[in-house]
Amino acid sequence: MTRRFAPSGDIRPAWSRSVAYGVAAAIVGAILFQWVAAPLLPYLLGVVAVAAVPAGLSTAARARRRGRIDDATGLPNGVALERAARARADANVVVAHVDRFARHAAALGPDATARLVSRIAERLAFGSGGRAIFRLDDLNLAWLEAPGDEDSLEDRLDALAALMRSPVDCGRPVDISLAFGLATGPDGDIRKRIVKASLAARNAAHFGMRWKRALDEDEQGGGGPIWAPHELDDAIVSGQLWVAYQPQLDLRTGRVEQAEALVRWLHPRCGPISPACFVPLVEANGRARELTAHVLAQALEEAQRWEEAGFPVGVALNMSTLLLADHEFIETIGLTLRSSRVPAHRITIEVEEAAAVACADRAIAALESWRSHGVDIAISGYGSGCSPLGMLRRLPATRLKIDKNLVRAIAVDPGNAAAVRAVILLAHGLGMTAVAEGVEDAACLAALGEMGCDIAQGYHIARPMTGKALTEFLAERGRVAA
Structure with missing residues (x-):
């Protein structure tokens, strides 16, 4: 207890x-x-x-x-978990991810939120056989398990899920949903296991799963370095996090009309960290807001420099699924846009197709909120899922971005070519701009032009580059055109 x-x-x-x-x-x-x-x-x-x-x-x-106690709840914290695990080098780590925590916290206030977390921890302690429950951060609670217990974990997590079906009383009843992640030892690095279990829990929540086992590094295609979540704050301040820009070419005019902003991390110890490794962990640890705001601020500064140099190029920004319907964050971004000298219509918010169709009414309302600030909306990765056409028609989007896996082989695969041609016609029929990503050779670019595609993006046009390098790239293209 x-x-x-x-x-x-x-x-x-x-x-x-x-x-x-x-x-x-x-x-x-x-x-x-x-x-x-x-x-x-x-x-x-x-x-x-x-x-x-x-x-x-x-x-x-x-x-x-x-130093080992969470101030808000009195629960032992992540430092205490690391200390407890030193005596159990082969211990497994289980992380419970509280879904929609930010929404609950905003509605409840700090005191009731602390009571909510404490009540959740009490149920977890009861359902896990009296194990100590540690609070890692706002979204995640954790405990240690003995090796071999993972065989019965699924049954026990089912029992925990049953415990959570009744509302949690923190002064008022709150419906809570948990997803779990498991990282097994021994690898000698408890911090690494904690991070892997947190990421597995976040992925389980994202894909609607009860729980997920963390993959070994070799199963992740090389994995990548494991970093501590708090390092993100230092990375933003110190400039380790930077933004690369990949040009998007207007196939009608031959000009670069926009660049996609892509976050990069040059870690002082680990070297370059792939966004595929750190962005999910950023989201899992409740720092998506900070990261997105940082990327947007950097992109707006660069866009202003490009315009001062004579290149009015817009910016496309990827939006985390967690922030899509965060109306407080949307208003914060609106204030940022209004204080910028870059016109809002030059900013495009890119939303994954899967996120846009996962909850139709919620997505439509959220995208309408984004549109109210004057930005464009792009549905990215189109063609990778099975979105109903009726749903696509209802979305207040202005651009349809065709999945790169469809685009890459259109010059040699008639099936892919037919699919891409159909998506371009669909986009135009709905009044949207058709954007193709994954253009890696001249034949693909030429085929897109013949199909009537509007915008193209890919390594054949240019790889992601710094803002300064993009200015030079634009200037060189201008000299060649002259």
């Missing part, structure tokens, strides 16, 4: 208690100096000093303990 720490005398800052001990020692020393014979004074002062040592050690121990 978890509990919230009640205020007590030991919650004062450690330095204030140290001062108190010092003052007390000084008073005792003064009294001893007045009343005790000089030969005995050193011995008695030694006794006072020795007596003060346990108190000082206790103070330090309490300070260390507070």
Whole structure:
């Protein structure tokens, strides 16, 4: 059973208690100096000093303990989990991801949110057989399991899911949905297991699964370096996170009319980290807002520089599924756009096809909110799923971006060519601009031109580059055209 720490005398800052001990020692020393014979004074002062040592050690121990406690809930935190796992090198890590946590927190306020997390932890502790529950961050709770217990994990997670079916009372009833991730040991790196379990839980939530086992690095196609979520904040401040821009070519005019903003991370220890590795983890740890706002701010600055250099090029920005219907965030972005000198109509918000059709009414309302700020909306990855045509017609989108896996082989595969031609006609019939990504050779680009495609993007046109390099690229194209 978890509990919230009640205020007590030991919650004062450690330095204030140290001062108190010092003052007390000084008073005792003064009294001893007045009343005790000089030969005995050193011995008695030694006794006072020795007596003060346990108190000082206790103070330090309490300070260390507070560093392992989540302030809001009183639950042990991620630091405590790492410490607990040191004695169990082969322990497995299970992470419970609280779905739609940001929405619950916004509706409840901080105190009720803390009670909500504590109540969830209590149910997890009960359903996991009394195991200690650790709070990693806003979205994720975790516990340790002995190796071999994973064989019965699915049944136990089913039981936990059943426990969560009744609303959680935190002053008012709240319906909660959890998804779980499992990372097995031993690999000697508990932080790595925690990160992998968090990512697996996030993926389980994204794909509507009850739980998911973390894949080994070789199963992830090389995986990539594992980093700590808090490093993202330092990366933004220090400039490790930067934005690359891939040009999009207008096939009617031959000009670059827009560039897709793609976030990159040059980690000081791990080197370049693929977005496929760190973006899902950013989302899983509740930092999608910060990352998206950072990328947009950088892109707006670059777009302003391009225009000052004589190149009025727009920017396309990928939107996280988690933020698509976050109306508070939409309004924040609206304020950013209104304060920028870049016209809103030069900004395109790209939304994955799967996210747009997953919850039709919610997606339509969200996209209408985005459109109200004057930006364009692109449905990206079209052709990779099975979107109903009626649903596509209802979306307030202005661009249809054809999936690169369809586009790449159109010059040699008649089936792909027919599919891409049909999507272009569909886009035009719905009043949308047709954009093809994945253009990797001249034959593909020529075929798209013959089909009447509007915009093309891919390595044959240009690879992603820095904002300064794009300015030079645009200038060179202008000189060639002249």
